[in-house]
Amino acid sequence: MSEHIPDRFFELAPLYALGSLAEGECQWVEAQMEAHPELTAEIAAYQAAIATLPYAVPQQSLPAGLKERVFRKTTGEAPPATEEPGIPVSKNFNFSDLKWRPFNAPGFEMAKLHLNRDSRELTCFVRAATGGLPYPAHRHAGPEEILMLEGELRIGETLYGPGDYIRAEADSVHPHAETVTACLFYLKTSVDNETLV
Known part of the structure; x- marks a missing residue:
């Protein structure tokens, strides 16, 4: 350096x-x-x-009644009712407000939408500049989904563009990926993917 x-x-x-x-x-x-x-x-x-x-x-269970005791001690009230299981909480956002961070290879950035710690799945947008270093080959720890929104991305010998949907199953391998033009895509993937040399 x-x-x-x-x-x-x-x-x-x-x-x-x-x-x-x-x-x-x-x-x-x-x-x-x-x-x-x-x-x-x-x-x-x-x-x-x-x-x-x-x-x-290791995941730890909270002692029974802890949440209620903390709420009562700090606010004098019972905790708010939790939502019924299985009902998703929607979150609206403005694309221009996303926080972009470097992502696994120079020239690639991601904006996290959601991290599910139980299923260990990351949902995000990824953008990549033209000519960035290839995104490394990796083995999928779980299913991976990509929806191309803008630009062109080459994965192995296949070129993907806007509207293309790419699904990879657990234990499959994606070869190196590289941008042909600057691109943007939606990604849902495992945080446990194994980067391959």
Whole structure:
């Protein structure tokens, strides 16, 4: 790496990957990545490691009545009623408000829509610049779905464009992917996919 990269970048990079920096510090880190594109891989490595941390700790059950006791102690009231199981909670968003972060390969970014910690599935948008490094080959830990929205993406020998739907089953392998033109796609995938060398 270039010796002109400020030490501060390496102090802030893990916090940036966690999404816990103030806006000004985020902008500073992103400016460093623009000036030194090799730093994108550094952030992607932190994000990949961070994504696995919640799953390294065994799931613990909360003591019975804890939520109610905490609510009563802090607010003097009972906790609000929870929604019935199986009824999805919808979330509206404006595409321009999405938070984009580096994603697994230089030139690729993702904006997280939802992370299901129980099924270990990530739902997000991915965008990629023309000529970014190839997205690494990977083995799917679970089913993966891609819906191309803009641009062209080559996966192996197949070229995909707007409107193309790509589904891969668990244990299947996607070869390296590369952008032909800048592209944007919807992705639903496992956080446990195995990157292949």
